[in-house]
Amino acid sequence: MTDSMAKLLKVGSLLLLLVLALLFPFIAGNSTYVTIAIFAFGFAAAATGWNVFSGYTGYIALGHAAYYGIGGYTLAILCQHWHIAGGWIPFLLVPLAGLVAAVFSVPLGAIALRTRRHTFVVVTIATFFILQLMSYNLRGLTNGSSGIDFPLITDWGINIPGISFADFYVLPFYYVALALTLVALAVSWFVRNSKFGLGLLAIRDDEDRALGLGVRTGPSKLFAFVISAFFAGAAGALLSYYIGGVQPTFTFDALFDVAIALMVFFGGIGTLAGPILGALVLESVQKYSATVFTQGGGGVYLIIYGALFLVVVLLLPQGVIPSLSILWNKYVLRRIEPTDAAEDTSAGTPGAGPVGDRLPRVNEGASA
Amino acid sequence: MNVLEVANVSKSYGGIVALNGCSLNVAEGQIAGLIGPNGSGKTTLFNVMTGYEKVDGGTVTFAGRPITNAKPDTIFGMGVGRTFQLTRIFPRLTVIENMHVAVQRQGMLGLLSRWSSSGEHQRALELLDFVGISRLKSLPAGNLSYGQKKLLEFAFILIANPKVILLDEPAGGVNPAMINVLAGRIRELNRQGITFLVVEHNMEFVMNLCHHVTVMHRGTPIAAGRPAEVRQNPAVLEAYLGD
Numbered sequence: 001m002t003d004s005m006a007k008l009l010k011v012g013s014l015l016l017l018l019v020l021a022l023l024f025p026f027i028a029g030n031s032t033y034v035t036i037a038i039f040a041f042g043f044a045a046a047a048t049g050w051n052v053f054s055g056y057t058g059y060i061a062l063g064h065a066a067y068y069g070i071g072g073y074t075l076a077i078l079c080q081h082w083h084i085a086g087g088w089i090p091f092l093l094v095p096l097a098g099l100v101a102a103v104f105s106v107p108l109g110a111i112a113l114r115t116r117r118h119t120f121v122v123v124t125i126a127t128f129f130i131l132q133l134m135s136y137n138l139r140g141l142t143n144g145s146s147g148i149d150f151p152l153i154t155d156w157g158i159n160i161p162g163i164s165f166a167d168f169y170v171l172p173f174y175y176v177a178l179a180l181t182l183v184a185l186a187v188s189w190f191v192r193n194s195k196f197g198l199g200l201l202a203i204r205d206d207e208d209r210a211l212g213l214g215v216r217t218g219p220s221k222l223f224a225f226v227i228s229a230f231f232a233g234a235a236g237a238l239l240s241y242y243i244g245g246v247q248p249t250f251t252f253d254a255l256f257d258v259a260i261a262l263m264v265f266f267g268g269i270g271t272l273a274g275p276i277l278g279a280l281v282l283e284s285v286q287k288y289s290a291t292v293f294t295q296g297g298g299g300v301y302l303i304i305y306g307a308l309f310l311v312v313v314l315l316l317p318q319g320v321i322p323s324l325s326i327l328w329n330k331y332v333l334r335r336i337e338p339t340d341a342a343e344d345t346s347a348g349t350p351g352a353g354p355v356g357d358r359l360p361r362v363n364e365g366a367s368a
Numbered sequence: 369m370n371v372l373e374v375a376n377v378s379k380s381y382g383g384i385v386a387l388n389g390c391s392l393n394v395a396e397g398q399i400a401g402l403i404g405p406n407g408s409g410k411t412t413l414f415n416v417m418t419g420y421e422k423v424d425g426g427t428v429t430f431a432g433r434p435i436t437n438a439k440p441d442t443i444f445g446m447g448v449g450r451t452f453q454l455t456r457i458f459p460r461l462t463v464i465e466n467m468h469v470a471v472q473r474q475g476m477l478g479l480l481s482r483w484s485s486s487g488e489h490q491r492a493l494e495l496l497d498f499v500g501i502s503r504l505k506s507l508p509a510g511n512l513s514y515g516q517k518k519l520l521e522f523a524f525i526l527i528a529n530p531k532v533i534l535l536d537e538p539a540g541g542v543n544p545a546m547i548n549v550l551a552g553r554i555r556e557l558n559r560q561g562i563t564f565l566v567v568e569h570n571m572e573f574v575m576n577l578c579h580h581v582t583v584m585h586r587g588t589p590i591a592a593g594r595p596a597e598v599r600q601n602p603a604v605l606e607a608y609l610g611d
């Protein structure tokens with residue numbers, strides 16, 4: 001297969017996936033499945049944003065639930081104070097909510113990023129608990145443990161013959177969640193291919209060496225952190241609006257961090273598609289099992305999660321996308337190896353081939 | 369004219385003295401060698417010259433400007449590149465991506481541009497070709513052999529157009545056929561105006577390549593001169609064979 005054919009196939013597949021995503025609500029034919037998809041895409045956006053920071057730099061942040069919460073609360077407070085009615089306007093404020101979360105992340109990130117490795121993880125967790133406590137205690141702003149309800153949506157202002165209000169209700173949320181995911185993916189792709197992104201990946205491999213080569217490690221890490229907080233905040237605003245309210249317990253939810261980290265690791269950390277795949281699979285499994293298995297306190301999804309992770313850890317230990325990528329590269333290498341071996345007799349002459357004493361190993365760990 | 373000057377530098381780790389009033393000059397346009405038994409302070413000297421370690425006392429200057437205890441990126445930005453004894457490349461980046469890491473010193477707008485379409489890309493490919501690993505450009509650098517990693521590290525230092533390059537055991541782990549090629553490349557770059565300071569245990573490589581050799585022992589230079597002179601120096605023989 002030539003390079004141009006492979007590129008064409010890739011673009012074609014992506015377009016097909018996009019068309020499927022756009023038509024999904026009509027294919028699914030059931031608002032329950034669309035609801036599951038709203039959460040899956042909301043988490044996919046947050047996980048993709050998280051991956052821009054944690055996946056590319058190798059700094060594992062476990063406090064992004066704070067920014068998810070800030071996003072949710074920002075939208076709820078804005079709707080309450082500006083007397084915004086339920087409908088389309090709150091969607092327009094979702095980016096603003098993400099922006100507020102991003103602004104919060106600047107000082108918090110600057111403090112946390114003075115540390116590395118395990119200490120960094122602990123500091124990010126601490127920032128989450130501080131903000132959760134603030135949401136309980138700043139009652140004048142957050143209404144304490146009672147939280148804030150979003151305005152009810154009674155009319156979207158659009159009537160499509162044959163589609164009831166109940167069925168139409170989920171569609172705007174679905175398409176906004178999908179759009180947010182696509183924006184997160186575009187940003188992640190842009191970062192991955194920029195010099196800035198290359199600096200982040202260099203930090204992941206050897207931060208001190210990168211610094212020594214002139215990579216502005218501090219500002220780069222902080223900028224990536226702010227990007228990831230923006231998407232966590234935007235996802236928090238959107239999903240909180242869909243749920244209908246914010247409360248400290250579930251809007252600042254520590255499990256959010258565990259969830260997005262697992263999604264990214266499941267799909268493949270540091271890859272473009274991994275976080276989306278992980279979110280679509282895991283969030284769908286969780287929501288679907290909670291719908292189907294109503295007995296047992298809704299914990300059945302944990303068993304399914306466990307089984308899925310067992311399969312991935314045993315068979316695809318680097319996450320689904322990188323593991324499949326390695327298998328594919330091994331297959332390709334097996335096919336081209338005889339030719340390469342013949343060519344390698346020229347090894348050692350600059351400008352005429354590889355300098356080496358053996359064939360290069362397969363392309364392990366490459367980003368998809 | 370000396371491009372690098374180390375004057376009376378000291379460095380200790382707890383009770384262990386790594387550099388003891390060490391002084392060293394590297395003349396512009398020279399290929400200088402730095403040899404000595406294991407633990408004589410060669411790598412520590414490299415570290416203090418490039419900002420990876422802070423000195424306890426003494427001064428380091430580059431082209432007449434003080435760089436004592438300056439940060440590694442500042443020194444690199446001024447034009448002093450270095451490689452490491454144990455290579456420090458970026459193993460999960462591809463070979464070509466590694467080449468672009470060293471050209472990150474630019475404004476925010478420049479950083480947001482695509483690295484693969486930058487003006488440096490062609491030069492990166494040429495440099496990979498120069499050291500003979502251009503065909504491996506798409507492979508993750510971690511998959512290269514040890515010698516190939518050495519060559520990659522050498523190449524990605526070159527892309528930043530340094531005035532002085534400090535090479536820490538460049539021939540270590542490189543296959544014998546390639547060592548001669550590597551020496552040829554160093555000479556070629558030297559003719560283009562780049563000054564080299566080379567730490568190396570391969571005596572044949574050092575003696576054939578360097579214009580001037582300094583011998584370190586217990587954290588201080590004990591002899592310096594042309595390779596043929598140093599080779600005959602009794603203090604050098606004593607340092608290598610005496611204890």
